[in-house]
Amino acid sequence: MKHRHGLRWFLALVAILALTTPSVVYASLYELNWNGKWGSGDVVFDTAVPDSNPSPLQGDYFGAIVSYDVTGWYLFDAKQVAGTGGSISVAAREPGRQGFECDYLVSCQGSVLSFQLGSSSLPYDPQGWRLVMTVPWQLSAYGDSLPTRLEQSEAHPIDGSLLPNDPSGIGYGTINGNATSLSLSAISPPVKNARAIQSDGPLSSNG
DSSP states (O other), X not given: OHHHHHHHHHHHHHHHHHHHOTTSOOOOEEEEEEEETTEEEEEEEETTSOOOOOOTTEXXXXXXXXXXXXXXXXXXXXXXXXXXXXXXXXXXXXXXXXXXXXXTTOOBEEEEEEEEETOOSSSOOTTOEEEEEEEEGGGOTTTTSOOSOOOXXXXXXXEEEEEESSTTSOOEEEEEGGXXXXXXXXXXXXXXXXXXXXXXXXXEEEO
């Protein structure tokens, strides 16, 4: 428990230094935070990073992640991955397009947000981890852009998993729909002319 709190303080310090360093340019920072019985996490990312993918249905934002601290569960085993840096991919799905599906509750998968933790450029670390979120179509009006607003509802829940880049590895659940409290909000910088620092790679530990 002391290790986890110490790591959160370290990541908070990273974000503060990123916002107060005068030698870098400030960009719009957002914080994705969630907490539930079977998982929790905090990801800070920079919405000013440009999309490197020309496709209208796929956005790739290399280096957009500032810091992350994600804990997931598989049965009675907990996994925590924390560190700085990373990339975000946004796969948009719309009615009438390939890959658009609805379940029996008419909750339609509108987009998949993939947070590549600790890897700010290709190729991604084959031993690394990623947070994968599925967002209902009704909540994904942002298309292939980085979201600046996510508010799940009972009819339209958001799910997420902590997955290894190694296809033979075990995945951990971390965002369990309405059983998880989730928020996305802007971070107000204390000064102008500040921007996120670059990645030092992931720190990983088992709970």
